[in-house]
Amino acid sequence: MIPSVELKAGTDFAKYVGRGVHLHVDGTQYIDCASGTFNLSLGYSAGEVIAALHEQLDRCSHLSSDFTKSKSADIFTLLHEFLPPQIGAFWFRDITGSTANECAIRIAQKATGKSDILSLFLSHHGQTVGSTGVSGNAFRQRSFSLPFLGSVKIPAPDCANCFYAQTPDHCGMLCARRLEDFVEYASSGQVAALIIEPVLGNGGNIVPPRDYFRVLRATCDDVGILIIADEVQTGFGRTGSFFASTGFAKDLKPDIITFAKGAGGIGIPVAGVLMRPDLDVLEPWEHSTTSGANPLSLVALEQTVRYIKRHGVLDHVEAVAAPLLRGLADLANRYPCVTNVRGVGLMQAFDLPTSIDVAMFLTMAKRQGLILRGSRYGFGRAIKVRPPLIISASEVNDLLARLDHALYDFERETCRS
Ligand SMILES: Cc1ncc(COP(=O)(O)O)c(C=O)c1O
Incomplete structure (x- = not known):
């Protein structure tokens, strides 16, 4: 009973x-x-987001992603004016930032055939095993023996607590340039990508000096690694441009961008990955979740973009x-x-x-x-x-x-x- x-x-x-x-x-x-x-x-x-969600709820609350493909494509078209020019493809199969970041990592690994992921001290990229593994905080990891093999952490551009004990105007941007040493001496030599929050959110709202992004991009180009911008916090207008990487961090020129959080406008879970067209390498079975691209999430995403434009x-x-x-x-x-x-x-x-x-x-x-x-x-x-x-x-x-x-x-x- x-x-x-x-x-x-x-x-x-x-x-x-x-x-x-x-x-x-x-x-x-x-x-x-x-x-x-x-x-x-x-x-x-x-109001506009809520009304559209009510309408959708009255029709159906779930559809498999087979049925929502064309809506995802329409939203990508709607987003076009807000994207950096190098971005030309999307993968909307997530409702959390953690799994969107894992999707981005998979894309980088599959496209390059390499394994390692660089990330920053103090970074936070999510709560799943993989995304915690590439995040730069021991307190989230110490109770588990779930390492992300091939994760290499490098000092953050935290001028108030400079790892290299430099002062901002005379630092030579060591935090970006010395990345080469980490690739050479701390990685397996098989580095696929660097993942970075343009403003380190959970780590303490750390704003890198503007020139950091230019030097970082050049260094990554020199060593031949992709850049993933984790815009889970900074995306959808938070920093005054649609993405930080179309505004104050535009010199980062990321190869892949992830978004979540604010993308749902009023807290509706939705997340996604945007990338260069040649990085559109995943098969549907390689990254997909039950609720990814569900109609409520897509309606919230679409209405949030429209609201940002209209208002x-x-x-x-x-x-x-x-x-x-x-x-x-x-x-x-x-x-x-x-x-x-x-x-x-x-x-x-x-x-x-x-x-x-x-x-x-x-x-x-x-x-x-x-x-x-x-x-x-x-x-x-x-x-x-x-x-x-x-x-x-x-x-x-x-x-x-x-x-x-x-x-x-x-x-x-x-x-x-
Ligand atoms: C920058 C960043 N990336 C990823 C995540 C993970 O997103 P979610 O909690 O939706 O999995 C967070 C969450 O706080 C975040 O701040």
Whole structure:
């Protein structure tokens, strides 16, 4: 006999209501500066996306990818104006960034006939065995004996903590140039690709110096390896251009781009891979998932692209990012605990002295009605400020005012102890 389960009152999600950039919890309003799990690019309630999803739900919630091929092709055409010129093919068979990155790795390996993957210290490329294996953080790996054979990690372009102990203007861009040494001395000699986040997101919102991408591309060309841009966080307008690699990181000229998170607009899971036409090498059985290219994901993806176009979201991000960055810099001037304000578009951050301070500050910010996130799952010092792309100028002012209150409380508290 199946035991009857008593449903507990209050275990549903009725107390949560999302509107625009706000999450209301039991009637208390928060500005969501984490954009959900960094996936609510259009906030909680973009009407056009929701209406299209309702329509699709009324017809059918699932179709196998055999039936959705032409929709995927239409969306790729719609995306065309936002792609770097070298990109000419796609593989939309994923709903998570982790597996999209694994797909990109498979493409690079199959196309080159080589095995090894370079990635950066502090990088995060996902939670599956393979994508964790190429990520540059021991804390996610130490409990498992699941190494990714052929993963080679190289120092990140983290100027505030330069691995080579250089200063930015006189560094010779060693973090890009010395890649050659890692290929020569740390790899198996069979390197297929480098995978890189244009802004290292989970690692602490680390923004490489602009010239980094040019030098990195030249170095990869010299040693003959492909570049995969993991744009799971930076894609779909987050940095003010559609992809970072069509904007501030355009000199990266990636051979393959992966996307997820914000691509679903209001948090609908969807992910994909974009590549040079000659890298379109996979057979359907070599990378495919049950829910990849399902109609709800594709509708959300299509509507998100249309929304970005129709509402001029990229220009809007540029317009509101400038006052946000100025406001954060102003807070850094007034509060000594705030350092290293940095960011591109609506992907901004600052540091507090320690990771313990970060944990304390996040609680204080919540009291002021701010949902914020730290970095590296609590191991880092960064506070990330990344509201939905549709945040208005007055909401940016509100966000800054609430941050000001939270920092005031934080400094009073930490001086007292
Ligand atoms: C840059 C980057 N790549 C890949 C992933 C993995 O994406 P998902 O959680 O959808 O598998 C993440 C997730 O945080 C990410 O930030």
